[in-house]
Amino acid sequence: MIKLLKTGLLFCSIALTSCTAPINWDMSAYEEQDGLTASIENDRLTVLWNGDNEHELRLAFTLIEGTPTIDNIAIKKNDGSWNVIANNVTPEYSIVSGIRRVTQQQTEPLWRFRFMLTPHSG
Numbered sequence: 001m002i003k004l005l006k007t008g009l010l011f012c013s014i015a016l017t018s019c020t021a022p023i024n025w026d027m028s029a030y031e032e033q034d035g036l037t038a039s040i041e042n043d044r045l046t047v048l049w050n051g052d053n054e055h056e057l058r059l060a061f062t063l064i065e066g067t068p069t070i071d072n073i074a075i076k077k078n079d080g081s082w083n084v085i086a087n088n089v090t091p092e093y094s095i096v097s098g099i100r101r102v103t104q105q106q107t108e109p110l111w112r113f114r115f116m117l118t119p120h121s122g
Contacts, residue, residue, distance in 0.1 A: 023063055044071055054078050064088065 035050035060071035
């Protein structure tokens with residue numbers, strides 16, 4: 001699963017830098033593993049892996065008009081047909097920025113564990 005997440009992050013970084021250019025998937029560091037494979041076909045990165053209870057899962061990434069897109073997510077059991085769970089899923093990002101003011105009583109437990117807080121002036 002970690003490899004799948006790394007593959008997804010790789011996809012996002014490539015997608016965000018290439019926008020509308022043809023996708024240049026770099027698979028030079030890729031090593032196939034038992035139960036986990038990745039392949040590229042028609043500007044689409046497809047990841048296949050073995051799930052629980054004899055299920056196989058598929059996750060395909062692509063770009064549609066410059067937008068990183070999960071082309072499809074699918075699952076199948078044994079040698080059955082693929083059951084598509086979702087098509088053309090695009091990520092939505094929400095960023096919240098702000099300042100949170102805390103009291104010394106709230107920060108003392110963090111200091112005991114040597115967790116450093118970012119100072120803020122203002």
